[in-house]
Amino acid sequence: MIGKICFAASSGGHLEEISKLKALTDSYESFLFTEKGEFEVSGFCDKVYYVHQMNRKELFCIFCLPFLIGKSIFVLWKENPDCIISTGALATFPICVIGKIMGKKVIYIESLARVTHISKTGQLMKNIADLFIVQWKDLLKLVPSARYIGNF
Numbered sequence: 001m002i003g004k005i006c007f008a009a010s011s012g013g014h015l016e017e018i019s020k021l022k023a024l025t026d027s028y029e030s031f032l033f034t035e036k037g038e039f040e041v042s043g044f045c046d047k048v049y050y051v052h053q054m055n056r057k058e059l060f061c062i063f064c065l066p067f068l069i070g071k072s073i074f075v076l077w078k079e080n081p082d083c084i085i086s087t088g089a090l091a092t093f094p095i096c097v098i099g100k101i102m103g104k105k106v107i108y109i110e111s112l113a114r115v116t117h118i119s120k121t122g123q124l125m126k127n128i129a130d131l132f133i134v135q136w137k138d139l140l141k142l143v144p145s146a147r148y149i150g151n152f
Contacts, residue, residue, distance in 0.1 A: 005030040006081040006099070007045060008092035011037030011053060017112060018087045019044045031079055033072075035091050049075045054091045061090075069094045076102060087111060088121035100128050109133045112151055118142050 005028050009018040015034055019041040024030065032045040035053040051071050052064050072095040083105040086092045096106050108129035110122045116138055118126070126132050132146040140148055 002028060002082045002105075004028065004079065004081040004083075006033055006076070006079065006084045006095070006104075007031070008033040008084055008086040008095050010087075010089045010091045011035040011040075013113065014087045014089055014092075014111065015041055017109070018085070021085065024085075031075075031081070033075055033092065033095055051091055065094070069098070072098050076104070083107065085109070086125070088119060088125070090121060093121060093124060096125065096128060105130045107131045107133065110135065110139060110146075112136075114139065 005024060007018050007021065007030060009015045011034060022044055025045055030045055031047040031049065033049045036050040037053050051068055054061055054064055054068070068091060076095065076099055081104060084096055084099045085107045086096055087109045088111060100106050106129045108122070108125040110133065111119060112135045114122065118139060126143050132143055133149050134140060134143065134146045135149065135151050137148050140146055
């Protein structure tokens with residue numbers, strides 16, 4: 001039984017993709033965990049937790065990780081969701097891992113932009129997620145345990 005959902009997405013396209021699940025926010029108590037960036041989706045979740053925007057290619061990215069882990073633990077402890085649904089990327093990985101350790105269900109949705117290859121976050125999440133969703137059938141060859149749902 002799901003009572004509360006944590007939606008986790010990096011800014012930009014990942015956030016836009018997860019916002020397509022708006023109907024779930026009408027049926028379940030929920031909140032959004034995302035990066036503070038120029039792109040925002042209004043009206044998706046009333047409660048939003050922001051973290052520093054991260055880019056794995058930046059030299060000082062590793063120094064942001066302890067703060068990201070701390071914020072993830074704080075948000076999970078405070079909100080206590082039953083499920084985490086993520087579209088990636090890097091900023092969402094710690095909350096998914098920590099959530100899994102805490103016994104939360106984790107659902108990962110690989111980006112629509114990933115047609116022939118799994119993302120770096122997807123490579124990590126395929127071993128963590130309780131449900132790994134792909135939007136292109138060809139990706140089932142790379143992650144046989146995934147579930148194909150088509151484009152949403």
